Amino acid sequence: MVHAGFPSPAEDFMDVALDLNKELVRNPSSTFFARVKGDSMIDDGVNDGDMLIIDKAAEPVDGCLAVCFVDGEFTLKRYLNKGDYAILMPANKAYKPIRVDADNQFAIWGVVKYLVKKV
């Protein structure tokens, strides 16, 4: 005996459900997640405890939100390329911009693509 029932009228129009992972993680090989600790970027809406979706392979363009490695620590700042040196801009008046040049141990580790926050 075969239980057939009525075929769903939507069957021919089935779509794949939205997948946040696919939308936010374009390149899984180069994507890493990180947690924000601190308040130096609050004026840009980056709060303590927020999650960052970082693309390690993205080209850091001037003014991008970059996860940088400076003198032994990861930090998140706006990256301003000044040629011979770079300025890492905080978004909180209580913090001063950081100037980095050849004397610092400095690397851009990745570029922040999305910010995930709990409301």
Add this chain to the structure above:
Amino acid sequence: MPFVGLCDCNNFFVSCERVFRPDLEHRPVMVLSNNDGCIVARSNEVKALGIKMGTPFYQARDLVRRHNIAVFSSNYQLYGDMSQRVMNILRKAVPGIEVYSIDEAFLNLDEMPLESLQPFALNLSARIRREVGIPVSIGISPTKTLAKIASKLCKQYPALKGGCLMYRTQDVEKVLGRFPVSDVWGIGRRSNAKLQAMGITHALGLYNMPREQVNYLFNLPGLRTWKELHGEPCIGFEDVQSDRQTVCISRSFAKEMTTLEELDAAISTFTSKVAEKLRAHGQCAQQLSVFILTNRFREDAPQNYQIKTTLFDVATDDTLEMSERAALSLRQIFKSGYAYKKAGVMVTRLMPKRGVQSSMLDNIDRTRRASLMEAIDAINKTEGNYTVRLASQGEMDQFSARTMTSRRFTTRWDEIIDVKV
């Protein structure tokens, strides 16, 4: 001429740790085996200090202090995930890959024109470095054996920038003249001893031997290596991929074990892991061995090494059945009065699950058990290892030291990177 590539991650475990600790980039770094027994990965700086692979950690403690070497316990969750990232890039870049180990894969480059191979290797190498953060060495040659040698060449010469195409006879001969024959893929300890006794130290010596002599001295496997050195492919793309014939899980304990209860928990855990691996590969085992051994470095303590091997009537991949058997075996070999440093569980005589012969005397409902195992595997996969485990496994931390383990940055939400903002 069809080509084959080998992509090998440089000092892989060390490189994984460095991705999340860029400050260690030019500092000596080493990674230890499970429970910090011996050194399993070394940065170039550590290699330069003369510290050999597999050295017991305590023997290197002095050098560690003197040279401020950064030491990590192994973090296989992290290495496994980073490995998959590398393999996924390779998979997209070439028509076929064969994953050879956690940090190595052969690349099928059959359809690629000769002139594009060198730039291809350089691009791919740079891309993996940029995207995943792992430096790799890609060797490209007409055979797998030569591709391995070419990739080792990349490591010796940073000027190659992680990509080396090697195929011209004069190039191959020049390289083989400097390449230790013991490092050639397929040359085992015994073949090497024979070669050394004949005064052959470099690969070129083997290469220059007459074919008949190689055949006479080293039989078919040796001849295969010889042909591969001459650019004649003998090892195809599936040959190495054949079903595994054994699964073994063993550990050295942080603290020596003297009681049956302690060993029971360890053996039970290893057995669960072995069974899980079998299921992941769709295999069943006919034979199970349990072994326990004392610390052979402690000359003051009595030594004991015991192994017990038993057969199953019906080949199995069932955690409960295997654990029961393992516990029984352990009781037969355990002796009090010894301090056990290491234990393990090994299964052999493996076969595909589909091919398992059933037995009339079988008193286990295998269909029901199979769905139970499936459920356990699914939960442990999503909720983390050992969420569901046998009561006999006990608490999980008792036999791991794990003092210098980095975080599982890519597989646990509560361990992702912290960014000071």
